[in-house]
Amino acid sequence: MSTPPAPRPPHERSGGHRILDRYFAAAPVLVPLYAIVLAVAVGAVLMLLIGENPLEAYWALARGMFGSTDRVAASLGRSTPFIGAALAVAFAFRAGLFNIGAEGQLLVGATVAAWVGGFALIGDVPGIVGIALILFAGVVGGGLYGAVPGLLKARTGAHEVITTIMLNSIAVLTVRWLVTSQDPVILRDMNASVPRTVTLPDRARLTLLVDSEPPLHLGFLVMVALATVVWFVLQRTTKGFEVRAVGQNPSAARYGGVNVGRTIALVMAFAGACAGLAGAGEISGTTGFLSPGVFVAIGFDSIAIALLARANPFAVIPAAVLWGSMLSGAAIMQQETGLSIDIVRIVQALVLLFVAADVIVRTIFGLRHVTKAAFEQSHLTSGWGSSS
Amino acid sequence: MGVVVVTDTRDTSAPTAATTAAPPHPSGGSGAVVGSVLLGVVGLLIVFVLAPRLIDDTRGFSFEPPPDALKWTFTPSVLVGVIGAIFVLAAVIAFVASRRWGDATTVSKWALRGSMVLVIPLVLATALALSDAPDTNVLQLLIESLRLGTPIALGSMAGLWCERSGVVNIGIEGMMLASAGVSFTLYASLGDAAGGLWLWTAILIAVLTGGLIAALHALVTVTFRVDQIISGVAINLLALGLTGFLRSEIIVPGGISSGESTEPIGIPLLSRVPILGEQLFTGKPIFFAMFVVVAGTGFVLFRTPWGLRVRSCGENPGAAASLGVDVIRTRYRAVIIGGSIAGLGGAWFSLETQGGFEDAMTNGTGFIALAALIFGKWRPGYAFLGALLFGFSRALGARMQILGVEIGDFSIPSEFWQMLPFVVTIIVVAGVVGRAVAPASVGKPYERPR
Numbered sequence: 001m002s003t004p005p006a007p008r009p010p011h012e013r014s015g016g017h018r019i020l021d022r023y024f025a026a027a028p029v030l031v032p033l034y035a036i037v038l039a040v041a042v043g044a045v046l047m048l049l050i051g052e053n054p055l056e057a058y059w060a061l062a063r064g065m066f067g068s069t070d071r072v073a074a075s076l077g078r079s080t081p082f083i084g085a086a087l088a089v090a091f092a093f094r095a096g097l098f099n100i101g102a103e104g105q106l107l108v109g110a111t112v113a114a115w116v117g118g119f120a121l122i123g124d125v126p127g128i129v130g131i132a133l134i135l136f137a138g139v140v141g142g143g144l145y146g147a148v149p150g151l152l153k154a155r156t157g158a159h160e161v162i163t164t165i166m167l168n169s170i171a172v173l174t175v176r177w178l179v180t181s182q183d184p185v186i187l188r189d190m191n192a193s194v195p196r197t198v199t200l201p202d203r204a205r206l207t208l209l210v211d212s213e214p215p216l217h218l219g220f221l222v223m224v225a226l227a228t229v230v231w232f233v234l235q236r237t238t239k240g241f242e243v244r245a246v247g248q249n250p251s252a253a254r255y256g257g258v259n260v261g262r263t264i265a266l267v268m269a270f271a272g273a274c275a276g277l278a279g280a281g282e283i284s285g286t287t288g289f290l291s292p293g294v295f296v297a298i299g300f301d302s303i304a305i306a307l308l309a310r311a312n313p314f315a316v317i318p319a320a321v322l323w324g325s326m327l328s329g330a331a332i333m334q335q336e337t338g339l340s341i342d343i344v345r346i347v348q349a350l351v352l353l354f355v356a357a358d359v360i361v362r363t364i365f366g367l368r369h370v371t372k373a374a375f376e377q378s379h380l381t382s383g384w385g386s387s388s
Numbered sequence: 389m390g391v392v393v394v395t396d397t398r399d400t401s402a403p404t405a406a407t408t409a410a411p412p413h414p415s416g417g418s419g420a421v422v423g424s425v426l427l428g429v430v431g432l433l434i435v436f437v438l439a440p441r442l443i444d445d446t447r448g449f450s451f452e453p454p455p456d457a458l459k460w461t462f463t464p465s466v467l468v469g470v471i472g473a474i475f476v477l478a479a480v481i482a483f484v485a486s487r488r489w490g491d492a493t494t495v496s497k498w499a500l501r502g503s504m505v506l507v508i509p510l511v512l513a514t515a516l517a518l519s520d521a522p523d524t525n526v527l528q529l530l531i532e533s534l535r536l537g538t539p540i541a542l543g544s545m546a547g548l549w550c551e552r553s554g555v556v557n558i559g560i561e562g563m564m565l566a567s568a569g570v571s572f573t574l575y576a577s578l579g580d581a582a583g584g585l586w587l588w589t590a591i592l593i594a595v596l597t598g599g600l601i602a603a604l605h606a607l608v609t610v611t612f613r614v615d616q617i618i619s620g621v622a623i624n625l626l627a628l629g630l631t632g633f634l635r636s637e638i639i640v641p642g643g644i645s646s647g648e649s650t651e652p653i654g655i656p657l658l659s660r661v662p663i664l665g666e667q668l669f670t671g672k673p674i675f676f677a678m679f680v681v682v683a684g685t686g687f688v689l690f691r692t693p694w695g696l697r698v699r700s701c702g703e704n705p706g707a708a709a710s711l712g713v714d715v716i717r718t719r720y721r722a723v724i725i726g727g728s729i730a731g732l733g734g735a736w737f738s739l740e741t742q743g744g745f746e747d748a749m750t751n752g753t754g755f756i757a758l759a760a761l762i763f764g765k766w767r768p769g770y771a772f773l774g775a776l777l778f779g780f781s782r783a784l785g786a787r788m789q790i791l792g793v794e795i796g797d798f799s800i801p802s803e804f805w806q807m808l809p810f811v812v813t814i815i816v817v818a819g820v821v822g823r824a825v826a827p828a829s830v831g832k833p834y835e836r837p838r
Binding site for chain 2: 163165166167176183300303304307340341342345346347348349359
């Protein structure tokens with residue numbers, strides 16, 4: 001006779017419940033936090049297995065990350081390129097594309113920037129113009145290189161996962177040749193003892209904020225601005241709406257009059273431009289020249305960062321800072337405890353795995369499980385079948 | 389009216405999975421015409437531009453190792469010219485055939501495909517003409533292609549098992565790397581990397597490691613229904629960290645960083661066939677095992693009832709479940725089998741080729757294997773051919789580096805030859821994937837109805 005009382009909608013609940021609801025609403029933040037806790041715990045177990053003291057190691061890691069002003073600056077400096085590269089991945093995710101090519105796009109952007117910086121500054125070009133030119137060169141280089149997989153996908157349906165990975169390898173090899181080749185000399189500075197490009201003059205360098213190792217330069221703020229731009233494009237422009245429409249349901253987008261092929265090509269070009277800007281920023285801000293084998297794994301790590309941030313442009317910043325400062329702290333940890341940096345890499349991979357597998361985290365920490373719709377939204381990518 | 393219906397089904401039935409694809413590209417419609425025109429132009433260029441510029445000296449294709457090798461000598465300009473002429477002829481035949489009997493006729497298709505085989509002697513003869521080497525061993529190149537294709541073939545079989553059951557696996561690279569690293573670590577620390585029984589145990593460990601990581605992939609993607617590509621990326625990252633950790637914490641401090649790799653074995657009888665036998669039927673164990681894996685995969689997946697069930701889980705898990713197939717369990721099994729095969733591929737790197745372990749030694753092979761799988765349209769035989777193609781482009785790149793090809797004063801840098809497999813991959817994927825259809829439900833998590 002009596003039916004069980006229907007659960008009251010949230011706004012009718014008492015004070016205590018309201019706090020709980022806020023707590024659950026914060027779950028998008030809590031899940032990554034708990035994922036980090038879990039990953040750190042697994043890392044500790046691993047350290048115990050090889051007879052190291054995890055507390056000591058993590059204490060060294062923490063001091064390496066935030067121990068002093070200098071270390072904080074170094075951590076932010078290390079994080080700078082990750083922001084741009086992760087934005088490249090995150091932006092593509094929003095259009096349902098999986099851009100593994102940030103690695104190559106960043107490298108090509110850096111190369112074009114180093115090339116432009118090498119000869120554009122011979123004359124009396126003012127520094128501000130020079131820096132603008134260098135950064136623009138990075139945008140163009142990365143953008144064009146990013147456009148290639150986009151066009152291939154739009155024209156032939158070649159899956160971007162495969163083509164971007166291949167283009168990464170092609171970029172690495174091409175850049176190695178450009179920078180090391182002596183016959184003919186292309187980008188190599190023949191006055192330098194090791195293969196590298198010409199060092200940029202001081203006026204072509206982004207302003208140093210803190211002279212840490214690696215330095216914190218103006219590029220960090222450029223990257224923060226870039227995140228804002230990406231957010232603005234996605235949320236406040238017609239093109240951004242089309243991008244999200246293609247990402248959520250390409251067939252519906254096409255039916256609604258969106259040119260899906262062109263959108264895909266544009267998205268990849270814009271993504272490449274983000275990564276290219278990050279590369280140019282590193283050339284102008286951190287290194288001052290390009291040498292072969294530099295910037296390795298930035299693009300790959302950015303995939304993890306973009307996934308951690310759930311492809312949200314603003315969330316990319318804290319995720320990138322976390323990632324970069326872990327790597328910068330790992331160097332100190334290695335110096336002090338002799339533990340290999342790879343342990344930090346394992347912890348990072350586990351963070352990603354636990355963030356993705358939030359069911360595990362939610363079960364362990366007793367968080368509320370997501371609804372079916374939210375669950376389906378949490379799937380950023382799709383298999384070959386539905387997206388190729 | 390009937391005609392319209394027929395053309396309609398051809399155009400829409402193939403890319404059912406490609407609902408999101410870009411504007412429908414010219415699907416075969418003018419493909420043969422475009423192809424034949426392209427081939428004709430290339431052929432004419434070869435006959436009138438390339439061939440006359442090549443030296444009139446003699447060069448040779450040999451079929452045996454150096455001393456008194458069996459050899460076929462030729463004049464590069466003549467051979468290249470003849471190949472160019474054949475291209476033109478094939479182009480004309482394909483063009484006429486496609487005009488006369490419509491597109492995609494057997495004649496035009498085979499005229500175009502058949503002439504592609506001649507690309508191999510064309511490239512080799514041109515390269516020889518541009519270098520100082522008098523001859524090059526062609527048979528060795530073929531065997532080298534098969535050898536370098538081994539991990540690619542194993543990787544693509546690993547992918548085939550996973551994807552046919554409906555689970556995308558871009559973690560093959562990580563599975564291979566982790567297996568290579570874990571197996572060598574145990575081999576070095578327990579067996580002193582000195583061969584013998586420990587070597588075989590290590591190969592077994594590699595297979596088990598691959599299976600174990602695949603089980604993790606299955607747990608995360610099948611049970612927890614996590615985005616399958618994210619899981620793959622995480623596995624790749626994890627493998628990179630784990631193997632780096634093993635190398636710097638165990639292998640390097642242990643002091644044994646290299647050791648015995650597997651010994652070549654000869655297949656009884658066949659290896660004694662003159663000329664061919666010794667080169668073709670003598671090889672290392674994982675190399676031979678690869679053929680067994682490819683054949684076995686083809687047989688089990690396509691010739692047994694259980695294989696049909698696995699494939700049905702990849703096409704329509706709901707329908708499979710309604711017929712009593714346990715989709716979850718089947719996917720688990722297929723993914724773990726695939727991971728074990730990837731583990732064997734990992735052992736190829738550390739235990740069969742190198743006899744040691746280096747950081748990131750798989751060097752993108754897992755991803756090339758995925759490209760081979762797509763090239764092979766998710767079928768074992770064609771995927772094997774794809775692996776062979778990539779193996780060939782690697783072997784060819786290495787051979788070209790040795791030959792030292794020069795165009796005028798510009799000697800082609802080694803980086804360009806190393807790029808070859810990647811460039812070939814892009815061309816192949818761009819050219820083929822439009823017509824390749826993935827298993828319909830690959831990438832989609834399956835939820836058991838309650």
